Amino acid sequence: xxxxxxxxxxxxxxxxxxxxxxxxxxxxxxxxxxxxxxxxxxxxxxxxxxxxxxxxxxxxxxxxxxxxxxxxxxxxxxxxxxxxxxxxxxxxxxxxxxxxxxxxxxxxxxxxxxxxxxxxxxxxxxxxxxxxxxxxxxxxxxxxxxxxxxxxxxxxxxxxxxxxxxxxxxxxxxxxxxxxxxxxxxxxxxxxxxxxxxxxxxxxxxxxxxxxxxxxxxxxxxxxxxxxxxxxxxxxxxxxxxxxxxxxxxxxxxxxxxxxxxxxxxxxxxxxxxxxxxxxxxxxxxxxxxxxxxxxxxxxxxxxxxxxxxxxxxxxxxxxxxxxxxxxxxxxxxxxxxxxxxxxxxxxxxxxxxxxxxxxxxxxxxxxxxxxxxxxxxxxxxxxxxxxxxxxxxxxxxxxxxxxxxxxxxxxxxxxxxxxxxxxxxxxxxxxxxxxxxxx
Amino acid sequence: xxxxxxxxxxxxxxxxxxxxxxxxxxxxxxxxxxxxxxxxxxxxxxxxxxxxxxxxxxxxxxxxxxxxxxxxxxxxxxxxxxxxxxxxxxxxxxxxxxxxxxxxxxxxxxxxxxxxxxxxxxxxxxxxxxxxxxxxxxxxxxxxxxxxxxxxxxxxxxxxxxxxxxxxxxxxxxxxxxxxxxxxxxxxxxxxxxxxxxxxxxxxxxxxxxxxxxxxxxxxxxxxxxxxxxxxxxxxxxxxxxxxxxxxxxxxxxxxxxxxxxxxxxxxxxxxxxxxxxxxxxxxx
Numbered sequence: 001x002x003x004x005x006x007x008x009x010x011x012x013x014x015x016x017x018x019x020x021x022x023x024x025x026x027x028x029x030x031x032x033x034x035x036x037x038x039x040x041x042x043x044x045x046x047x048x049x050x051x052x053x054x055x056x057x058x059x060x061x062x063x064x065x066x067x068x069x070x071x072x073x074x075x076x077x078x079x080x081x082x083x084x085x086x087x088x089x090x091x092x093x094x095x096x097x098x099x100x101x102x103x104x105x106x107x108x109x110x111x112x113x114x115x116x117x118x119x120x121x122x123x124x125x126x127x128x129x130x131x132x133x134x135x136x137x138x139x140x141x142x143x144x145x146x147x148x149x150x151x152x153x154x155x156x157x158x159x160x161x162x163x164x165x166x167x168x169x170x171x172x173x174x175x176x177x178x179x180x181x182x183x184x185x186x187x188x189x190x191x192x193x194x195x196x197x198x199x200x201x202x203x204x205x206x207x208x209x210x211x212x213x214x215x216x217x218x219x220x221x222x223x224x225x226x227x228x229x230x231x232x233x234x235x236x237x238x239x240x241x242x243x244x245x246x247x248x249x250x251x252x253x254x255x256x257x258x259x260x261x262x263x264x265x266x267x268x269x270x271x272x273x274x275x276x277x278x279x280x281x282x283x284x285x286x287x288x289x290x291x292x293x294x295x296x297x298x299x300x301x302x303x304x305x306x307x308x309x310x311x312x313x314x315x316x317x318x319x320x321x322x323x324x325x326x327x328x329x330x331x332x333x334x335x336x337x338x339x340x341x342x343x344x345x346x347x348x349x350x351x352x353x354x355x356x357x358x359x360x361x362x363x364x365x366x367x368x369x370x371x372x373x374x375x376x377x378x379x380x381x382x383x384x385x386x387x388x389x390x391x392x393x394x395x396x397x398x399x400x401x402x403x404x405x406x407x408x409x410x411x412x413x414x415x416x417x418x419x420x421x422x423x424x425x426x427x428x429x430x431x432x433x434x435x436x437x438x439x440x
Numbered sequence: 441x442x443x444x445x446x447x448x449x450x451x452x453x454x455x456x457x458x459x460x461x462x463x464x465x466x467x468x469x470x471x472x473x474x475x476x477x478x479x480x481x482x483x484x485x486x487x488x489x490x491x492x493x494x495x496x497x498x499x500x501x502x503x504x505x506x507x508x509x510x511x512x513x514x515x516x517x518x519x520x521x522x523x524x525x526x527x528x529x530x531x532x533x534x535x536x537x538x539x540x541x542x543x544x545x546x547x548x549x550x551x552x553x554x555x556x557x558x559x560x561x562x563x564x565x566x567x568x569x570x571x572x573x574x575x576x577x578x579x580x581x582x583x584x585x586x587x588x589x590x591x592x593x594x595x596x597x598x599x600x601x602x603x604x605x606x607x608x609x610x611x612x613x614x615x616x617x618x619x620x621x622x623x624x625x626x627x628x629x630x631x632x633x634x635x636x637x638x639x640x641x642x643x644x645x646x647x648x649x650x651x652x653x654x655x656x657x658x659x660x661x662x663x664x665x666x667x668x669x670x671x672x673x674x675x676x677x678x679x680x681x682x683x684x685x686x687x688x689x690x691x692x693x694x695x696x697x698x699x700x701x702x703x704x705x706x707x708x709x710x711x712x713x714x715x716x717x718x719x720x721x722x723x724x725x
Contacts, residue, residue, distance in 0.1 A: 092649075339558040
């Protein structure tokens, strides 16, 4: 019996069309737009100005607070301006616009393809390097990683859990990375283990990626204290708390952090970025992005420079299919429709999904029939149908009684609702109402 | 035969009398004192329970009014000054008169002045839409027009104009309770002082972007050109964050700013037509 989390969950069609496509390097665009806010927390502070020449890997914005991180130039060229454009988040953000010239790397970066296994840095140095390299959680939440590796006083990390689940349908970026960079990822795991001083790491991989499970099964034998945990296919297993429950059987308390049960969770993309930062001194300026969709002619996994307009990726994947109605940044479940295809790729962009008109339309909302499907689908154990009603009426006390703040916004409730009720939208509204009340 | 009916009557009457005596003493012992004036004040209040006074419902307001030593800070915007002075007289307290206010929609980004760049198919709810993206017309400060203010108004004072897609406040019905101000996620509704004949001058824009970007999204956006500040003889206009604001306390309704505004983002309502029309038309072109 394979491990999984016990409560709720759904299994939407996987549609992992791009799973067999090797990672391709996307050509460098003429202009990149690098947002200064690509992470959770305080936006970074630009440290370049118009006319400055930058190389690949030059820091262009510095951490402006505790929950903040560095941002590096992804191209060599000249800073054109600092502008405000609509980003993939749907909101206008400050971006550093850089006009590209020929690729020149910062001297400190090791650009050779050699595999480096020996770890020379200690825990303190690793954390500093992670901050200097601007590494954030690359599963989509974009939480600055150096904070995660700083285990709070009085807490003890006992297990490092690596998230290779990729439970979102369509997306294959992590899957391809695991297949192509398995040894590097294992070294990355060793580095993080040193940073947080734990002895054992678990790699959670869903059973729909048998090739990755098999590959890691052989690669981890070269290393000490890493084991592969095959997991049953279920959405949202990639959720931090769900993954901890599935792998270790421990439940993170409501309102608590994974460290409360001694766990630290990292995405495989993040682990690979840590490997590159520590072993190759390469800051986070590129990432893997899946471009896919039902009617896309060529499904692709690209290695993309941060700041590349999403339009470039779509063009490189055979162009936009005619009946595309929505472009989603991320996966179909938790991703977000973007208003303009010129929006740039950020550190958290795991995929670009082109949705045809037939699938993108919302159906008409009907009355709730109290079937309870949303309740059984909820992986946290909430009652979405009633939370929606409370949010509609703005009842703060009831929202808190029904633990609205514990929702991880996975969207399973909206997915299963036979009456097509926008449950998640209203749960988000409920959270908004509670936060507003808290501020008062 | 008489005893058959007599005994139950006597027993029941005794129980009744005993119960009455016990209940009398219990009632005396656990008597809850409530000021009768609270009921009287509550009867004088509008009974809308809108929360515009800052208290949950009219009864709580009445209670606070009766119990407070200083009633100066209390005000029911729905009842207005007249009702407040009546209640104060009844209780022998003093209240301070406050200027009547009315809700004003500070956005004029209708379908003609802005262009629809994207489309939104989520729930028709302003707060959800605003938390999702910048808005269909690309302005992240203006009205999105899904009518949260309409649904929250207890007095039917706000409707969405079908032509423009923007909310319109009926001044006569508006009681300045402030519910719409609170619910609007973009803070475009403001309570402003009313003037004679419902004359109003205000900047119908909330766009804090720089001029060029603001103008790109909306033809009638404030671009912070400072022309209105220069022309205002009463120092009533200030510009903060690339946005002009007219102080309703200082404004003397001279209408000089309306004429000079190059984007017509300053709006005048209910004024008689101007004698000389040329400056307005010249600006509009």
